[in-house]
Every structure is written in structure tokens, then in C-alpha cells.
Amino acid sequence: MRDRAEADLLERAKAVLASNWCGSYTKPAPRLYPHQWNWDSGFVAIGYAHYAPEKARSELEHLFRAQWRNGMLPHIQFNPESEGYFPGPDLWRTDLSPDLPPGIQTSGISNPPVHAFAALRVHEVRGDEATKEWLRALFPGIVASHRYFYARRDPGGEGLAYIRHPWEAGTDNSPAYDGALSRIDLTGVTLPSYERVDLKIISQAQRPTQRDYDRYVLLIELYKRTGYDDAALSAECPFLVQDVLLNSILCRSNEALLEIAEILGEDSGEIREWEAQTRRALDAKLWDDETGLYTSFDLRAGRSLPAGSVSGFIPLFAGVPDAARARRVVERLDSPGFAGRSGETYRVPSYDLEAMDFDSAKYWRGPVWLNMDWMIYRGLRRYGFDEAAAKVRSDMVELVSRHGFHEYFGPFRRPERGSSGGLGSPGFSWTAALSIDLLRGPDGR
Numbered sequence: 001m002r003d004r005a006e007a008d009l010l011e012r013a014k015a016v017l018a019s020n021w022c023g024s025y026t027k028p029a030p031r032l033y034p035h036q037w038n039w040d041s042g043f044v045a046i047g048y049a050h051y052a053p054e055k056a057r058s059e060l061e062h063l064f065r066a067q068w069r070n071g072m073l074p075h076i077q078f079n080p081e082s083e084g085y086f087p088g089p090d091l092w093r094t095d096l097s098p099d100l101p102p103g104i105q106t107s108g109i110s111n112p113p114v115h116a117f118a119a120l121r122v123h124e125v126r127g128d129e130a131t132k133e134w135l136r137a138l139f140p141g142i143v144a145s146h147r148y149f150y151a152r153r154d155p156g157g158e159g160l161a162y163i164r165h166p167w168e169a170g171t172d173n174s175p176a177y178d179g180a181l182s183r184i185d186l187t188g189v190t191l192p193s194y195e196r197v198d199l200k201i202i203s204q205a206q207r208p209t210q211r212d213y214d215r216y217v218l219l220i221e222l223y224k225r226t227g228y229d230d231a232a233l234s235a236e237c238p239f240l241v242q243d244v245l246l247n248s249i250l251c252r253s254n255e256a257l258l259e260i261a262e263i264l265g266e267d268s269g270e271i272r273e274w275e276a277q278t279r280r281a282l283d284a285k286l287w288d289d290e291t292g293l294y295t296s297f298d299l300r301a302g303r304s305l306p307a308g309s310v311s312g313f314i315p316l317f318a319g320v321p322d323a324a325r326a327r328r329v330v331e332r333l334d335s336p337g338f339a340g341r342s343g344e345t346y347r348v349p350s351y352d353l354e355a356m357d358f359d360s361a362k363y364w365r366g367p368v369w370l371n372m373d374w375m376i377y378r379g380l381r382r383y384g385f386d387e388a389a390a391k392v393r394s395d396m397v398e399l400v401s402r403h404g405f406h407e408y409f410g411p412f413r414r415p416e417r418g419s420s421g422g423l424g425s426p427g428f429s430w431t432a433a434l435s436i437d438l439l440r441g442p443d444g445r
């Protein structure tokens with residue numbers, strides 16, 4: 001902790017988590033997201049590790065109750081007592097799947113598998129017997145969730161899992177997906193009528209468009225028709241993307257699982273194979289040499305998606321690039337597209353500022369998200385880019401000190417250039433939790 005101001009910030013971050021705590025898990029935001037989200041809970045557990053280990057443990061225990069029989073960890077576990085989110089269980093109808101666990105309502109897609117590195121971080125911070133026993137109990141579920149990606153989402157056996165919905169990567173309306181989504185033809189399609197509850201809470205300027213939502217809903221209709229059958233969806237789903245963010249996180253979590261297996265004295269043969277294969281495939285297939293950034297691959301079109309998303313920096317967090325390639329990635333981070341021409345932006349905008357489809361207010365099309373910053377910070381430290389890491393850290397601290405723990409932030413320091421300040425929901429859990437980790441350290445990889 002550096003000074004008094006940071007100590008105050010820490011207390012304010014804890015207050016955000018306290019008010020979003022739901023008894024066994026933490027909702028991501030007070031009104032906008034009233035259920036439990038998968039990758040949010042991983043990040044949140046990291047924050048609690050520093051001062052409320054029983055909450056850190058409960059967060060992931062509660063999440064894994066919703067794990068499907070095929071190993072998939074759904075992206076939302078619905079709280080039957082909470083209303084006011086679309087799409088809810090009535091649209092998802094995951095009871096049509098034979099894999100849904102009894103008595104639980106969930107969505108029918110997954111999320112980036114952050115849980116192994118999150119659980120390892122909790123163990124690193126605590127280092128006690130209770131945390132080790134908790135790790136032991138979680139281990140089989142986490143392994144099964146990785147196995148699901150390899151068994152059901154990698155039909156070519158490449159070591160790269162595909163997403164079948166933009167919500168699975170969590171970077172929902174990133175311009176990177178526009179081309180792939182535009183192939184979902186809406187003409188003549190009758191969708192169930194629905195109401196965008198999000199727009200009652202947050203301005204349309206900061207949320208995905210109606211057309212985006214129509215496509216999101218159409219994909220769910222397709223899943224229901226197949227009874228959530230992954231083999232059928234591999235053949236039929238118009239949106240199949242080997243996502244660079246999800247696979248980088250899978251890769252970092254494989255690495256963490258190897259460490260966990262070692263701590264627990266568990267067998268790690270299968271994990272070792274996943275780890276090596278995904279690391280190699282990411283570096284070979286998802287590297288874009290022209291732009292010096294990693295990017296996702298559109299399996300339906302058989303080509304790479306445009307490389308301009310913040311997700312392209314996350315391979316650093318997983319230690320994927322060699323030193324020379326890592327230097328190129330950091331050059332890109334310092335380029336006008338991500339750093340601005342005269343330092344007018346906060347690190348790191350979610351999309352290239354100089355791209356036509358950049359939008360400084362609209363969700364994943366430009367604003368800064370702190371979970372991305374946290375992973376990039378740790379990635380830079382891992383490679384010894386300490387100065388670049390320090391810049392990311394000080395921008396994170398400045399953003400939350402000035403504007404509070406928002407869901408995302410306008411990337412500009414001053415409003416003349418575009419959006420500036422806190423955006424989306426205030427009181428956002430992962431922004432608070434990862435700020436706690438950043439402020440409390442100790443820094444690790």
C-alpha cells in the first residue's frame with residue numbers, strides 16, 4: 001500500500017463488495033446484474049482473498065454448484081428470487097438439456113475459465129490449511145470445466161476452444177465480432193418478443209445495439225432447438241470463434257492447474273498436454289504478424305478476425321509469446337491505437353482508437369475495463385516490462401480514485417476527444433475486487 005489515499009480507496013472497494021454480497025456469492029452490480037456470473041466470481045474471489053477468505057471460498061463453491069453434467073460451467077447461475085435481468089431462465093430454457101443439474105437455473109453458455117488462476121491466487125494470498133482443503137474440493141470441478149472445452153469445443157483437436165456466443169468471451173459487442181455476427185441473417189426471422197431491461201438502467205449509448213441483441217437472442221433460439229447439444233451446434237451454429245481472450249485465460253488457468261496439482265499431489269498428465277497444446281496453438285494460429293497483436297479466428301469463415309481488441313494483449317498474461325514477440329506486443333500497447341498520440345488516454349482502451357468502429361462510450365468497443373488492465377498488468381510484470389506495468393497500474397488507480405468503481409471507463413483523460421469518466425453500472429464488483437488485489441499485492445506473475 002503506497003499512501004493514505006490508497007488506504008481509503010481500499011476501504012471504498014471493500015464497501016462495494018459488501019453491498020453486492022448476496023449471502024453466498026456476489027452479484028456483479030447492484031441493479032444491472034442481479035445473478036451470479038461465472039468469470040466475475042473468479043475475479044471477485046481474488047479480492048476477498050485479502051480480507052474475507054470465507055467469502056472467497058464461498059464465491060467459487062456456490063458457482064460450481066451450477067456446473068453441468070458435461071463439465072460446462074454456465075455463464076450465469078440465476079437467483080430465483082431476483083428479477084429484472086434479460087435474458088432470464090424463461091428464454092434460456094436450459095431444462096431442455098440433459099446436462100443441467102437438478103434444481104438449478106442457469107444460462108446455456110460458458111465464460112472464460114478464470115477459476116484455476118483465481119483459486120491459486122487465493123491460495124497464494126492465504127497459504128493456510130483451510131484454503132488448501134478448499135482447493136482440493138474445487139480441483140475436480142475446475143479440471144472438468146477445462147475438459148469440457150477440449151472435448152466439446154475443439155472439434156478439430158487443435159487445442160483452441162471455440163465460443164458459440166459473444167457473451168462466452170465476456171467482450172460482448174467488441175467490433176472484432178461484427179463480421180462474424182453479421183452472417184446471422186435476421187431477415188424473415190420471428191424472434192420471441194422481449195424487453196431490454198438493461199436500457200432502463202443504462203443509456204443506450206453505452207450498451208449494445210438492438211441488432212446485437214436480436215442476434216444474441218437468435219443464437220439462444222438455435223441452442224434450444226438442439227437441446228443444447230454441442231455436437232449439433234458445432235455443425236449448425238453460424239457463430240463459432242476461437243477466441244483469443246478465452247484461450248489465453250484457458251492457457252493461464254492450465255498453468256495454474258499444474259501448480260495446484262503439484263500442491264495437492266494430484267495427477268497432472270492430461271493437464272500437461274492441454275497446457276502445451278494450447279500455448280503452441282495460440283502462438284501459431286492466433287498471432288497476427290502484420291499488426292503485432294494476437295487475434296481471434298472465425299471458424300465459420302476460415303479466417304482471422306480483425307486484430308484491434310484489447311483481448312490481443314492477454315497472451316502476455318499466459319506467457320505465450322517469446323521475448324521478441326512480447327516486445328512487439330508491448331510496442332502495440334504503446335502505439336497511437338492504444339496509447340493515443342499524446343498520452344490523452346488511459347490504459348488500456350478495449351478497442352483500437354484509430355479504427356473506424358472504435359466507440360469511446362459503447363461497452364466493449366473502446367472503454368477501459370479493469371479486469372483487462374489487471375491481466376495486462378500481470379502479463380507485463382511477468383515479462384519484466386516493469387515501466388509499462390507501472391503505467392497500467394497508476395492509470396487503474398487514477399480511474400477508480402477519480403470516478404469510483406465503475407463497470408467501465410471512457411478512455412480519454414479529457415472529454416474533448418470522447419468519452420471520459422465512469423460508464424455502465426457504478427459499484428461494479430470486479431473493478432472493486434481487482435483494485436483490492438492491486439492495492440494489497442504482493443505482486444506476483
Ligand code: 9WN
Binds near residue numbers: 075
Ligand atoms: C451478459 C456481468 C457481465 C460480464 C460481461 C459483461 C456483461 C452481460 C450483459 O456483464 O455482460 O453476460 O448483460 O451485458 O459484458 O463481461 O461478465 O458483469
